[in-house]
Amino acid sequence: MSGRHSRSASIPIPSAGSATARTMSLENAIPIPSLLSSRLPATPAPARRDRDTSPDDRRLPYTPGGAVPPRRIVPRSFSAGTGAAPVPTFEPRIIRATTTTNPRDAACIPLPLGTSSSAASVSGAGLPGSTSPVRPRRMSANMRSTTLPGSSALSTSAQHRSASYAHTAHTPSAPQPHGFPRPAYLEYSALRDLLQSDATPSASASRHGLSPSLAPSLSLSTTTTHPSYFGRATSSPSPYPYLRRELTPVADSDEESNASPPPVPPPGASSSMASALAEYPALRLPTRWSEQDRHPSLTVSADGRDLTFFGQSCAGDRDSAAARANYPMPPACGIYYYEVEILHRGSKGHISIGFSAGDVRLSRLPGWEKQSWGYHADDGCAFQGQKDGSSYGPTFDSGDVIGCGIDFSQNRAFYTKNGAFLGMVFDSIFPAAATPFELFPAIGLRHNAESVRANFGAAPFRYAIADHVRAQRDKVWVEVMRRPVDWGILSARDAERESGEQREREEHADAEGEAGAGMVRSGLGLGSAGNVLEEEEAKAPLRKLVLAYLAHHGYARTARAFQARCAQTGSVLVPGRALATVEGAGAGAAGEEMDTDEGEFVPSSEPVPGPSSAKADADPFTADLETRIAVVNALLAGDVDAALTSLQTHHPAALEWDGGRVLFKLRCRRFVELVLQAGEALRKVREVERELKAASEARAATDGGTGEHMMNGAAEADEAAMLDGEDGVQDEMDADLDMVGAMDIDDNISTPEPISHSHSAPHSSSTSQPPLVASSSAPSAIPSSDTDASAQLDVSSAGPSSSVHATLSAHAKSLLHSALEYGQALEAEYKADTRPGVRTHLRRTFGVVAYEDPERASGEVALVAGQGARAALAAEVNQTILESQGLPAHPALETLFRQAGACVAQLGLMGVGKAVFADVRREFLEE
Amino acid sequence: MPPPKVTILQEEWERRLHEVHVSKQDLNRLVMDYLVIEGYKSAAEEFSQEAGINSSVDFDSIESRMNIREALQRGDVSDAITKVNDLNPEILDTNPALYFRLQQQKLIEYIRQGRIEEALQFAQEELAPRGEESPEFLSELEKTMALLAFESSPQAPPTISELLSPAQRMRTAGEVNAAILESLSQGKEAKLVSLLRLLCWGESLLEERAEFPKLDLNDGTFSREGK
Structure with a gap:
C-alpha cells in the first residue's frame, strides 16, 4: 500500500501538537460518554423494527369472512394477557366502535390511547392527516412493535384491542356492521394491501396482522426522510436515478431487509406512503349501502346491509327505486364480488341486482339505463343498459342468495345463485374507447316490502369466489407467460417504441446499422424455429444482466465461474448461429450477433477487448471488481483508512463524484470509528478499575500475601482474556458481516492488500491499527500511543494492575482526543458548506460522541454508528464507484424487477384489472 | 377515440420504482434460480457459498x-x-x-x-x-x-x-x-426469463395508456418516448 501516505494529505486531521495541548479543556468541554449514559433514556427516537413482521403476515391464509383471527395477533394478545397486566379499560370502547352505524363516522373513531397522537408525532409534518387509509394502519403496527421502553401499557393496550376484535369476529351474534376484514378472494390481487374494506383502517390492520409495509409489491419505500445531501440534477436518461434521491439506500436491495430488520428510517416511511396513496383515493371497497345515494323509497338498515322498499309501490314500468353502495368497486380488485340475499321478494319480484355508474338515475332498475347492468328476479334476464334484457339465468325468489361479480380482467360480469355459477355475462363493460368510470354495486326494487340483504364481504360468501378468482388469476398468468420475450422492446431506443409501424420499420433499418453496440435484435415475424432462436438469443442479454449483477454486488467467484461457463456455451452456440443465418432466419445480423456473443461476458459499459475478455484473470473487470470488494469489506470492518487509501489509488473519481459526497461521508464515518475506538478503550479502563477495586477489597478481606497474589493473578488472567477477547469481538464482527452480506466475499479471495486491514476490529484499541491515512498531518499520537500502549501492556501483564490501568487510561484519553480533534477539523473544513445534507449529516455524526456505546444504543444513534450504518455506507460507496465509472448505481437486474413491478402496479391503479393478477412478488419471490 | 394517454413524469415513475419492494436476498434467489435452471453448475455452487443461499437443488x-x-x-x-x-x-x-x-x-x-x-x-x-x-x-x-x-x-x-x-x-x-x-x-423456465415476459407484457399494456419512462436493459437506463 505504497499510495497510502502520499495520499494522506487529503484527509485533514489536526496536528498532534495541539492534541496534547488542549487535553484538559476538551475533556471539560465535551461530556465524557460514561457520565452521560446513565441519565440518557435509551432512545428518544422510535426504533423502526416493524418490518420484521411483514414476510409472514403477507401470506396469511385468509379465512372467508374473517371467522378466524389472524395468527399473528392471537399469540401476541395472549402473551399480553398472561405476561403483562391486562388493560380492561379499552375493551368496551372497542366494541362500541364496531357498532357505529355510519361508516363515514366510523372513520373518526378515536384510536385507542394515544395512537393517533403518536402517529401524528411520528409521521412527518405536512402530510394529509387521516386522508390516507393506510397510514394509520402502519402507525398502529409501529405502535405495537416499536413502543418506547417504559410504555408497555400502550403496547399492551394495542394488543388487547386487537384481541378484542378477534374475539368479536368469533362471535357471530356480535354486531359487525361495516368493520370487516378484506375478503379472502381479494388476496389474489397484487394491489390487495391498497384495498380497504374497513372504515377504520387501523383496526383492520391490527385484526389482520397485516404487514406494516404497505404491500408486497407496492410496499412503499422508507427512505424519503433523508433528503438529498447533494441535490444532484438527474439528467435523462440517467441510470437508476430513483436511488439517488436519498443518501442512505436502506430500502433498496442492498439492504437485507428480509434477513434482518433494517434500520428503517423514521417518519418518512409513512409520509411517502401517505402521499403515494393520496393519489389513489379510489381503493376503498364498498362496505354498505349508501345513506345518500339511494331512492327515497328505500330504507337502509342500521348495519348498512339491508335495503327495504317502504312506501308507495312504483306504478309505471319506468318507475323504480335503486340504491348504490357507499364506494365504487376498485378495478384493482381484479374481480369484485358481492352477494345479495332476497329477504322478501314481494308480489312481483321486480328486483334487479347489478351495478351502475355513479350518475345513473336512481329511479330506474339497474340494467335499464345506460352505464348500468342488472340481473332481474322476475324473468332471469340480464339487462345491459337497455330496456330489453337477454335471457341469462333462472328467476330468483325469497331466500335465494344471488352473487354478482365484476371481472375487471375480462371486462365482463357473472352471477351466482345459491353458490352455483351462472356463467359470464355482459360484454365490454368498459368500452375500449371510453374513459374508465366508477362502478358501484347497485340494487333496484319496485314494490312495497321488497327487501334484500347484501354481503359485501363481512360474512362468508355462499359461492367459492376465492377459487374462482384464483382460477382467473392463473389464466391471466398463463397469458403473461405466453408472451414472447421481445428483447427489441426491452432494449430498443425511444423511437423504436413508437407504435407507428412505418416508423418502426424505418427505425429498425437504422438500428441494424448500429446493432454492433451490443444490441441483440429479435427477429420479427419468424416461424416457430425463429421463436426458439429468439428465445435463445434473449438469453444472451440475460447473461449479461446476471453477470453485471454478480459483479455489482461483488460475487467474484460466482462471476468468474459464470463467465467461464458462458465462454464455453458461447462457443457451442456460435456455429448454430452461423447456421441460422444460412437458413435466412436472421440474415444480415449474423456479424453483430457474433460480436454480441463476444461482448456479452462483460458488463456493457466496460471496454470490450475482444475474445480475450473471456479470460477471467486478465480481465480488467475482474481486477476492478476486486478493488471494489476490498473497499467495501474494509468499510464493513470499520477500517475507513484502508477504504480511503484503496479508493484514492484505484477509484479516485469516486471520491470526487457528486461533489465529494462519498469522501465527506467517509470522513464522517472515520470520525465515528474513532469515537467508537475511544469508547471501547474507555470501557476497558473502567473494567480494570472495577477489577482493581475488587482486588483491593479482596485484599482487605483476606489480609494475606498469598490471597493478594492469587487475586492479582486472577485479575491478570482476566486482563489477558480481555485482550484476547479482541479475537472474540472480531469473530463476532465477522459473523455480523456475514449477516449483512452487502459484499460477503471476505475470505478465500486473493485480495489486494487493503482487505487485510478489514480484519482489524474497528473498535478495538489493542489490535494493531493500520497507520492512519493522514498520519503525516494527523496526531501521530494515535498510532504511536497505540503501539506504546500495547507494548506497555505486554510488560505490565507481569506487573501490578494499576500500571495497566494508567496505561489504558492514557491510551483511551489519547484516542478520545484524536477523535475529537479529527471531528473539529472535519467541522472546520465543512463549516462553509451550506448544503443542508452536509449540515445534517455532520450534526448526526457528532451526536455519536454523547453515547457510551453508540453501536449498541438504539434509535437514531445506532443508525449512525452501528454495523447497519457501515453496511449502508459500504453500499453507497460501492454504488458511487460504479457510478463514477459510468455504470448504474444499481444492477440492471434490480431495475428490471422494479420496472416490471411498477408497470403492473400502475396498470392496476389505472383500472387494468388483469394486471393485478400478475403479482411480481408472489410469482417470483415467494416459494 | 381512445382516452388520452396519461403522462407519468420521470420523478413520479422513480417513486413507483422505489415503491416496489425487493431486497438483495430476493434478487439473489432469482439469480440462483437462473443459474440452476440455465445450467451454470459451478457458478451456482459458488453462488450458494458467496451469497449464502441454500439451494435444495442437487x-x-x-x-x-x-x-x-x-x-x-x-x-x-x-x-x-x-x-x-x-x-x-x-x-x-x-x-x-x-x-x-x-x-x-x-x-x-x-x-x-x-x-x-x-x-x-x-x-x-x-x-x-x-x-x-x-x-x-x-x-x-x-x-x-x-x-x-x-x-x-x-x-x-x-x-x-x-x-x-x-x-x-x-x-x-x-x-x-x-x-x-x-x-x-423445478420450474421449466428461469424466473428471470418469466420476469422478462412480464415486463414485455406490462410495458406494452401500459404503453397503450400512458407515457412513462421505459427501461433500456442494455445499459439500465430509462428513456422516454418523444423525449
Whole structure:
C-alpha cells in the first residue's frame, strides 16, 4: 500500500501538537460518554423494527369472512394477557366502535390511547392527516412493535384491542356492521394491501396482522426522510436515478431487509406512503349501502346491509327505486364480488341486482339505463343498459342468495345463485374507447316490502369466489407467460417504441446499422424455429444482466465461474448461429450477433477487448471488481483508512463524484470509528478499575500475601482474556458481516492488500491499527500511543494492575482526543458548506460522541454508528464507484424487477384489472 | 377515440420504482434460480457459498442436464437418450411425445449426415410404428422424410428445411430439458426469463395508456418516448 501516505494529505486531521495541548479543556468541554449514559433514556427516537413482521403476515391464509383471527395477533394478545397486566379499560370502547352505524363516522373513531397522537408525532409534518387509509394502519403496527421502553401499557393496550376484535369476529351474534376484514378472494390481487374494506383502517390492520409495509409489491419505500445531501440534477436518461434521491439506500436491495430488520428510517416511511396513496383515493371497497345515494323509497338498515322498499309501490314500468353502495368497486380488485340475499321478494319480484355508474338515475332498475347492468328476479334476464334484457339465468325468489361479480380482467360480469355459477355475462363493460368510470354495486326494487340483504364481504360468501378468482388469476398468468420475450422492446431506443409501424420499420433499418453496440435484435415475424432462436438469443442479454449483477454486488467467484461457463456455451452456440443465418432466419445480423456473443461476458459499459475478455484473470473487470470488494469489506470492518487509501489509488473519481459526497461521508464515518475506538478503550479502563477495586477489597478481606497474589493473578488472567477477547469481538464482527452480506466475499479471495486491514476490529484499541491515512498531518499520537500502549501492556501483564490501568487510561484519553480533534477539523473544513445534507449529516455524526456505546444504543444513534450504518455506507460507496465509472448505481437486474413491478402496479391503479393478477412478488419471490 | 394517454413524469415513475419492494436476498434467489435452471453448475455452487443461499437443488443434476442438452445440440441423439435414461428412465417412459421427438431428431441427424440408408432403416423400424399411434406423429414423420426429397436442393419449403436448422435441435433440447426439470420438480423456465415476459407484457399494456419512462436493459437506463 505504497499510495497510502502520499495520499494522506487529503484527509485533514489536526496536528498532534495541539492534541496534547488542549487535553484538559476538551475533556471539560465535551461530556465524557460514561457520565452521560446513565441519565440518557435509551432512545428518544422510535426504533423502526416493524418490518420484521411483514414476510409472514403477507401470506396469511385468509379465512372467508374473517371467522378466524389472524395468527399473528392471537399469540401476541395472549402473551399480553398472561405476561403483562391486562388493560380492561379499552375493551368496551372497542366494541362500541364496531357498532357505529355510519361508516363515514366510523372513520373518526378515536384510536385507542394515544395512537393517533403518536402517529401524528411520528409521521412527518405536512402530510394529509387521516386522508390516507393506510397510514394509520402502519402507525398502529409501529405502535405495537416499536413502543418506547417504559410504555408497555400502550403496547399492551394495542394488543388487547386487537384481541378484542378477534374475539368479536368469533362471535357471530356480535354486531359487525361495516368493520370487516378484506375478503379472502381479494388476496389474489397484487394491489390487495391498497384495498380497504374497513372504515377504520387501523383496526383492520391490527385484526389482520397485516404487514406494516404497505404491500408486497407496492410496499412503499422508507427512505424519503433523508433528503438529498447533494441535490444532484438527474439528467435523462440517467441510470437508476430513483436511488439517488436519498443518501442512505436502506430500502433498496442492498439492504437485507428480509434477513434482518433494517434500520428503517423514521417518519418518512409513512409520509411517502401517505402521499403515494393520496393519489389513489379510489381503493376503498364498498362496505354498505349508501345513506345518500339511494331512492327515497328505500330504507337502509342500521348495519348498512339491508335495503327495504317502504312506501308507495312504483306504478309505471319506468318507475323504480335503486340504491348504490357507499364506494365504487376498485378495478384493482381484479374481480369484485358481492352477494345479495332476497329477504322478501314481494308480489312481483321486480328486483334487479347489478351495478351502475355513479350518475345513473336512481329511479330506474339497474340494467335499464345506460352505464348500468342488472340481473332481474322476475324473468332471469340480464339487462345491459337497455330496456330489453337477454335471457341469462333462472328467476330468483325469497331466500335465494344471488352473487354478482365484476371481472375487471375480462371486462365482463357473472352471477351466482345459491353458490352455483351462472356463467359470464355482459360484454365490454368498459368500452375500449371510453374513459374508465366508477362502478358501484347497485340494487333496484319496485314494490312495497321488497327487501334484500347484501354481503359485501363481512360474512362468508355462499359461492367459492376465492377459487374462482384464483382460477382467473392463473389464466391471466398463463397469458403473461405466453408472451414472447421481445428483447427489441426491452432494449430498443425511444423511437423504436413508437407504435407507428412505418416508423418502426424505418427505425429498425437504422438500428441494424448500429446493432454492433451490443444490441441483440429479435427477429420479427419468424416461424416457430425463429421463436426458439429468439428465445435463445434473449438469453444472451440475460447473461449479461446476471453477470453485471454478480459483479455489482461483488460475487467474484460466482462471476468468474459464470463467465467461464458462458465462454464455453458461447462457443457451442456460435456455429448454430452461423447456421441460422444460412437458413435466412436472421440474415444480415449474423456479424453483430457474433460480436454480441463476444461482448456479452462483460458488463456493457466496460471496454470490450475482444475474445480475450473471456479470460477471467486478465480481465480488467475482474481486477476492478476486486478493488471494489476490498473497499467495501474494509468499510464493513470499520477500517475507513484502508477504504480511503484503496479508493484514492484505484477509484479516485469516486471520491470526487457528486461533489465529494462519498469522501465527506467517509470522513464522517472515520470520525465515528474513532469515537467508537475511544469508547471501547474507555470501557476497558473502567473494567480494570472495577477489577482493581475488587482486588483491593479482596485484599482487605483476606489480609494475606498469598490471597493478594492469587487475586492479582486472577485479575491478570482476566486482563489477558480481555485482550484476547479482541479475537472474540472480531469473530463476532465477522459473523455480523456475514449477516449483512452487502459484499460477503471476505475470505478465500486473493485480495489486494487493503482487505487485510478489514480484519482489524474497528473498535478495538489493542489490535494493531493500520497507520492512519493522514498520519503525516494527523496526531501521530494515535498510532504511536497505540503501539506504546500495547507494548506497555505486554510488560505490565507481569506487573501490578494499576500500571495497566494508567496505561489504558492514557491510551483511551489519547484516542478520545484524536477523535475529537479529527471531528473539529472535519467541522472546520465543512463549516462553509451550506448544503443542508452536509449540515445534517455532520450534526448526526457528532451526536455519536454523547453515547457510551453508540453501536449498541438504539434509535437514531445506532443508525449512525452501528454495523447497519457501515453496511449502508459500504453500499453507497460501492454504488458511487460504479457510478463514477459510468455504470448504474444499481444492477440492471434490480431495475428490471422494479420496472416490471411498477408497470403492473400502475396498470392496476389505472383500472387494468388483469394486471393485478400478475403479482411480481408472489410469482417470483415467494416459494 | 381512445382516452388520452396519461403522462407519468420521470420523478413520479422513480417513486413507483422505489415503491416496489425487493431486497438483495430476493434478487439473489432469482439469480440462483437462473443459474440452476440455465445450467451454470459451478457458478451456482459458488453462488450458494458467496451469497449464502441454500439451494435444495442437487448440483450434479445440473451437470447431467447440461450434458444432455449439449449432446442434442451437437446432434448426438443416442448419447442424449442414454443419458436421459441414466438420469431417470421414467422421463421417456412416461412421455411418448418426447421420446418420439428424440427419435425424429435422430432421423434428422442421419439425413443431415447423408447416411440415407441408415435413415431409411431407422425410420422403418423405429418411427413408422409410432406414426401409426398418432396422426401428429405421422405428420411429423412425413415432414421429416420429405427432407430426403429436397436433399440437395436449397429450394426446400421452410417448414421442411427448418428441421435441419439449429433451432430444431434447440427446440428438441429445450423440450428434453423442460421434461427433466419437471421430473426434478423445478420450474421449466428461469424466473428471470418469466420476469422478462412480464415486463414485455406490462410495458406494452401500459404503453397503450400512458407515457412513462421505459427501461433500456442494455445499459439500465430509462428513456422516454418523444423525449
